Amino acid sequence: xxxxxxxNLRIEFPSRHGTVVAxxxxxxxxxxxxxxxxxxxxxxxKSTIGNAVIGLLEPPGEMTEGHVLLKSEQIDTLSPEAxxxxxxxxxxxxxxxxxxxxxxxxxxxxxxxETIDLHLKLGEKKSQERAVDLLRxxxxxxxxxxxxxxxxxxxxGMRQRVVIALALCxxxxxxxxxxxxxxxxxxxxxxxxxxxxxxxxxxxxxMIIITHxxxxxxxxxxxxxxMYRGKxxxxxxxxxxLGDPDHPYxxxxxxxxxxxxxxxxxxxxxxxxxxxxxxxxxIDLSTHWLGRHRxxxxxxxxxxxxxxLVMTFVTKPALLKSNRVTFNAxxxxxxxxxxxxxxxxVGESGSGKSTVARMVCSLYKPAAGAVNFAGTDLxxxxxxxxxxxxxxxxxxxxxxxxSSLNGRMRVMDIIAEPIRFHRLASSNQxxxxxxxxxxxxxxxxxxxxxxxxxxxxxxxxxxxSIARALATRPRFLxxxxxxxxxxxxxxxxxxxxxxxxxxELGLTMLFISHDLPVIRQMCDRVGVMKTGKLVEVSAxxxxxxxxxxxxxxxLLDLMPRLDKLSHEGLEVEQG
Amino acid sequence: MEQVQxxxxxxxxxxxxxxxxxxxxxxxxxxxxxIVTIGMILAAAFAPLIAPHDPFDLAAIDIMDSSMPPVWDxxxxxxxILGTDDQGRGILSTIxxxxxxxxIVGFSSVVFSMIVGITLGLISGYAGGRTDAFIMRIxxxxxxxxxxxxxLLIDGVARGIVPKELHTDISIYVLIFAIGISGWVQxxxxxxxxxxxxxxxxxVQAARxxxxxxxxxxxxxxxxxxxxxxxxxxxxxxxxxxxxxxxLSFLGVGVPPTTPSLGTLIRIGNEYLFSGDWWITIxxxxxxxxxxxxxxxxxxxxxxxxxxxxx
Numbered sequence: 001x002x003x004x005x006x007x008n009l010r011i012e013f014p015s016r017h018g019t020v021v022a023x024x025x026x027x028x029x030x031x032x033x034x035x036x037x038x039x040x041x042x043x044x045x046k047s048t049i050g051n052a053v054i055g056l057l058e059p060p061g062e063m064t065e066g067h068v069l070l071k072s073e074q075i076d077t078l079s080p081e082a083x084x085x086x087x088x089x090x091x092x093x094x095x096x097x098x099x100x101x102x103x104x105x106x107x108x109x110x111x112x113x114e115t116i117d118l119h120l121k122l123g124e125k126k127s128q129e130r131a132v133d134l135l136r137x138x139x140x141x142x143x144x145x146x147x148x149x150x151x152x153x154x155x156x157g158m159r160q161r162v163v164i165a166l167a168l169c170x171x172x173x174x175x176x177x178x179x180x181x182x183x184x185x186x187x188x189x190x191x192x193x194x195x196x197x198x199x200x201x202x203x204x205x206x207m208i209i210i211t212h213x214x215x216x217x218x219x220x221x222x223x224x225x226x227m228y229r230g231k232x233x234x235x236x237x238x239x240x241x242l243g244d245p246d247h248p249y250x251x252x253x254x255x256x257x258x259x260x261x262x263x264x265x266x267x268x269x270x271x272x273x274x275x276x277x278x279x280x281x282x283i284d285l286s287t288h289w290l291g292r293h294r295x296x297x298x299x300x301x302x303x304x305x306x307x308x309l310v311m312t313f314v315t316k317p318a319l320l321k322s323n324r325v326t327f328n329a330x331x332x333x334x335x336x337x338x339x340x341x342x343x344x345x346v347g348e349s350g351s352g353k354s355t356v357a358r359m360v361c362s363l364y365k366p367a368a369g370a371v372n373f374a375g376t377d378l379x380x381x382x383x384x385x386x387x388x389x390x391x392x393x394x395x396x397x398x399x400x401x402x403s404s405l406n407g408r409m410r411v412m413d414i415i416a417e418p419i420r421f422h423r424l425a426s427s428n429q430x431x432x433x434x435x436x437x438x439x440x441x442x443x444x445x446x447x448x449x450x451x452x453x454x455x456x457x458x459x460x461x462x463x464x465s466i467a468r469a470l471a472t473r474p475r476f477l478x479x480x481x482x483x484x485x486x487x488x489x490x491x492x493x494x495x496x497x498x499x500x501x502x503x504e505l506g507l508t509m510l511f512i513s514h515d516l517p518v519i520r521q522m523c524d525r526v527g528v529m530k531t532g533k534l535v536e537v538s539a540x541x542x543x544x545x546x547x548x549x550x551x552x553x554x555l556l557d558l559m560p561r562l563d564k565l566s567h568e569g570l571e572v573e574q575g
Numbered sequence: 576m577e578q579v580q581x582x583x584x585x586x587x588x589x590x591x592x593x594x595x596x597x598x599x600x601x602x603x604x605x606x607x608x609x610i611v612t613i614g615m616i617l618a619a620a621f622a623p624l625i626a627p628h629d630p631f632d633l634a635a636i637d638i639m640d641s642s643m644p645p646v647w648d649x650x651x652x653x654x655x656i657l658g659t660d661d662q663g664r665g666i667l668s669t670i671x672x673x674x675x676x677x678x679i680v681g682f683s684s685v686v687f688s689m690i691v692g693i694t695l696g697l698i699s700g701y702a703g704g705r706t707d708a709f710i711m712r713i714x715x716x717x718x719x720x721x722x723x724x725x726x727l728l729i730d731g732v733a734r735g736i737v738p739k740e741l742h743t744d745i746s747i748y749v750l751i752f753a754i755g756i757s758g759w760v761q762x763x764x765x766x767x768x769x770x771x772x773x774x775x776x777x778x779v780q781a782a783r784x785x786x787x788x789x790x791x792x793x794x795x796x797x798x799x800x801x802x803x804x805x806x807x808x809x810x811x812x813x814x815x816x817x818x819x820x821x822x823l824s825f826l827g828v829g830v831p832p833t834t835p836s837l838g839t840l841i842r843i844g845n846e847y848l849f850s851g852d853w854w855i856t857i858x859x860x861x862x863x864x865x866x867x868x869x870x871x872x873x874x875x876x877x878x879x880x881x882x883x884x885x886x
Contacts, residue, residue: 016597361784391786404777408799418785
């Protein structure tokens, strides 16, 4: 007998533009003690399945076909009141964001005891004991005292542990975890996944993990269902899906996952979801505007050289300097980047890597230290006009493609803005010609120029963003987590594009990421940052093979194991 | 779940395809209030063409026609459908001309408020620090007075410093200035809030990395992105401005009786209410209520339609 049985599920969202079928004929089963992974990219319908099982489908979504059986008992037709009793009692839930899934105004104890008492009717005393016991099980140190704390007194990882304890409160038979570790840093992700797997085995709970992350799948699941546009295209054991996938979508998805263990020349066959852009014409860079008159001199020594950079933020403002509370987001950071090199900066959230990027491109003014670019200290430039000369040589690609483009401007005007501002073209016709060529060059096609940003997908928007950055003909490009908001197959396309452009135009890059495998694919040298300090700088291969700093080793150990992944059709670059 | 978005480049087509139009076409209250508002604006704009008489033409007014009841009353006169006031002006004609003045004052003061409020809000939000604190403290101080009091104060000061013979000529401009100044705080606060959000978005940072100067960033990038809530406030503010004008005119500090607005008409009628000449005050009053109600309902709908949380 299956613990949970989802049968021919079909979920529709009627809208004014026609009915969207979010989930189409999906059948899944979960056994006690088994972890089932549901993997897919955004919009595949994987979260909708989870919501349907717990009866929290958001209107106007409705289940039009199929049924959900919990221990052979049909639960999708129950009344809302009966469904509410099942939620939490028999089916537990873990959501993505530990910040918002706990009530900030109640202590952990109040929330746990209330839930336990509600479902198990143990009485207050017993419930309290059970709450402490649960916290101990999920690995919270000193649970007798910590239970009196409010959610904000816990760190992100600890809070997710509390959420897991909350889901386990009533000894549910099934747990549904929707992207449980997406909001957490890698080091914490590994611990949480380990904890979830152990609890699942110990208590013989069936678990569905919904995720977009192949690393999570590889780490924790027994079986995997791969979803593509509302349908399950392939289902099987984790080893089979990762090592020997049958469906072309699964193959393309797996080939797009950045490898921590090998460095690829390019990501192969990644154009299953979004057609990878084809350039309609080849540009001869020696004569074309994009390659022509780069009026900067070659530099002796490094192109960019950071010397003892410090950035201080005021956390508690005060009129008197002595009363202010400050902290150093970046503390004494120095490194060089040579011309034509891709330099990676890696670290966990809050390590100050983005702050370094913003100081390099003069968005922030450093509290101390120097930013030497092509021999000039940018921090000493006073006049805006003088600075424009350097701005032209240095452009930035941002993380979030949905906020980095002004939604009120046409793509033509967005990309033309830097060309017009720096007067890089002589006439309007020339500007338009350049923008169209740029759009073509990043794989979008010139007809994109008359449209607005909202008409494009995330990956296409990131291409627009790249075209804008190239529009000043820079020689130095800062990429601040350029793919962390994108699906993995789109990420592979964008990384391919950046690699191609870097080679063609001989760009120097500062590439910032929290994702070590991505760093390995992209960078020549890497700097590792921790709480504002640079702990190690070495060549990429050395960093991965023989790291010197203890923190680097720790980060490398925490990377999800992807060695089960299929190697078929991959071209490995020999370093 | 992909969205099929037809690529259309005509602005008109895009408007009829938008969610705003979709929401509008399915909301009877919004449609009716839009029709009423537009109808009243047109009637006021073309008052010289459709009004039976010109109430400002002293030669056409006959004191013998004064205080006539509406046409359905036994003593009514078919020339004056809604009766006449104490000076023999047809009520229907004075309402049409009066609504014209009310709407001109309302629209102008809203535009004036918007210009002042949006400018200060943008500067405040983008500059931050002391500039922000300075502008916002002024706003706080002004908010601690009722708007009508500020309008009265400005009106009084203007009357004090301007020579008496010019009062009639400039009174309408003083009124616009007074109502406009009393309403800028709302815009400034809203725009400041949105600017604080927008200026941290990456598209603004991208513009800064390119080197675009702050003024251009505000005008080209931030302003278009903060206008949504401003349009909602403006619609609701229009209703408030019309009411404020009527209140000031009712109190006798608004437009002069020779060019009466709706508020002036209500005040004139108020003096005759107890002598039984109810029509002089009721009809302008009803017009004012309908106009303000329609504009307010339109503003309410717009607020809901533009607020993604309520959709």
